[in-house]
Amino acid sequence: MSKKQFKFSTVIRVAVIFSAITSTTAMGHGGAKGIVKERMDSMKEMGDAMKVMGDMVKGKRDFERSAFKQGAETVSKHSPKIPEFFPKGSGGGVSEALPKLWLEWDQFTSVVDRTTEEAQKLGELSTNGADRRALTKQFISLSKSCKSCHTDYRKKKKEKH
Amino acid sequence: MSINTRHLLPVCSLLLMIPALADAQEEQSSVTRGEYIYHLGGCASCHTNGKEGGAPLAGGLEMETPFGTFYTPNITPDPQYGIGNWSEDDFIRAMTEGVSPEGEHYYPAFPYTSYTKMSQQDLLDLKTFLDLQAPVAKPSKEHDLPFPLNQRFVLGVWKWLNFESGSFQINQHRNDRWNRGAYIVNGPGHCVECHTPRNIMGGLDTDAGMTGNDNGPEGEAVPGLQSSNHSEFSKWEIEDITFSLETGMKPDGDFLGGSMGHVIDNTTSKMTPADLEAIAEYLKSLN
Numbered sequence: 109m110s111k112k113q114f115k116f117s118t119v120i121r122v123a124v125i126f127s128a129i130t131s132t133t134a135m136g137h138g139g140a141k142g143i144v145k146e147r148m149d150s151m152k153e154m155g156d157a158m159k160v161m162g163d164m165v166k167g168k169r170d171f172e173r174s175a176f177k178q179g180a181e182t183v184s185k186h187s188p189k190i191p192e193f194f195p196k197g198s199g200g201g202v203s204e205a206l207p208k209l210w211l212e213w214d215q216f217t218s219v220v221d222r223t224t225e226e227a228q229k230l231g232e233l234s235t236n237g238a239d240r241r242a243l244t245k246q247f248i249s250l251s252k253s254c255k256s257c258h259t260d261y262r263k264k265k266k267e268k269h
Numbered sequence: 270m271s272i273n274t275r276h277l278l279p280v281c282s283l284l285l286m287i288p289a290l291a292d293a294q295e296e297q298s299s300v301t302r303g304e305y306i307y308h309l310g311g312c313a314s315c316h317t318n319g320k321e322g323g324a325p326l327a328g329g330l331e332m333e334t335p336f337g338t339f340y341t342p343n344i345t346p347d348p349q350y351g352i353g354n355w356s357e358d359d360f361i362r363a364m365t366e367g368v369s370p371e372g373e374h375y376y377p378a379f380p381y382t383s384y385t386k387m388s389q390q391d392l393l394d395l396k397t398f399l400d401l402q403a404p405v406a407k408p409s410k411e412h413d414l415p416f417p418l419n420q421r422f423v424l425g426v427w428k429w430l431n432f433e434s435g436s437f438q439i440n441q442h443r444n445d446r447w448n449r450g451a452y453i454v455n456g457p458g459h460c461v462e463c464h465t466p467r468n469i470m471g472g473l474d475t476d477a478g479m480t481g482n483d484n485g486p487e488g489e490a491v492p493g494l495q496s497s498n499h500s501e502f503s504k505w506e507i508e509d510i511t512f513s514l515e516t517g518m519k520p521d522g523d524f525l526g527g528s529m530g531h532v533i534d535n536t537t538s539k540m541t542p543a544d545l546e547a548i549a550e551y552l553k554s555l556n
Contacts, residue, residue, distance in 0.1 A: 154522070155522035155523045158522035159521055162518055165512070166509065168506075168508065248516050251517065254517070254518070256530075258525065259534070260526075262527070264489075264490075
């Protein structure tokens, strides 16, 4: 292989890798756009916060109270906005929300309110010097509240292998 | 020495009461164990029509399947419409052989295909618990199935091809925890019913193992749980599995939902930490 050819193929490879990266970024959340993408991103941010705290609860990461404070803040910030993220008619397509969500709107928003309250409670505990046990217990309450909506109002798209 | 009979009488009656007390205690622990088995089996998930506010265990939940629509029956202890008149043998036969006291075959929407692996003790404890629930005098609704599936004798053929009765066999090469996990997953927990693919007749493709089912209940794609699946699940560690079965949270901070959400509510969130660990150990061993 000549030096020139080598360089050319390297350029191609870099281009392929680059385009693969950008296209997967764009394809994240199944190519969602507009409000659907906004809510998926918001959910993802909450999920990331939950992951950090979850890893600590499971003992996979060193326990730090500050992480619970931060995580609880993230969820408390995003959670109250959830109803705005689900305007009528924003289901279908790449969205994983079930039509039932809009039919049971009051119930949906009451679970959202509960989630916000649970997150705020976790935040208070983390600043009041609560021990690991108390934080774990409250984190589990928050998780169960999150799960409640996911059980009733979301249909997971098929997992890609 | 003279014995004062006035004092002897209460002593004797107390002594007589000991076996009765022991019986009452045994019955109480049977009820407690039975309640736990009731949660393990997820009985309420199908036999209580929560969607329409039905009475506990009175049935009536609509189950749409590719073979027609099933309505879950009343399993309250009502003697006429429920199972209040069933003997222990009737109950065990229904659960392990899929046959009613009248000798009719049950459709495998009732997962006797898994319950057949349950131990006699667990089944008897479960019956003790069920017998104490509130009876509901409400007839069970007939299934809505096309011909020839509405002919129960067809089920005899189906069972001959797709069903093997027999209790759980301990694997001597594995520890107690693994065996406990295997028992729950394949027996009372009936996890395999959704996580194992089905053949064209709707029978479990047991050779495939728990490799998932793209056409699960309510059109959901049910993920595989074997490491060879290279699914998201295959990367989960023991504590990820137990935590998700308790709370629904996945390792990435996202949440399980749909049918599994109900399974968590009705079954796995009520299990002891030891049982959750047993399930996790068993699942991690599957490849």
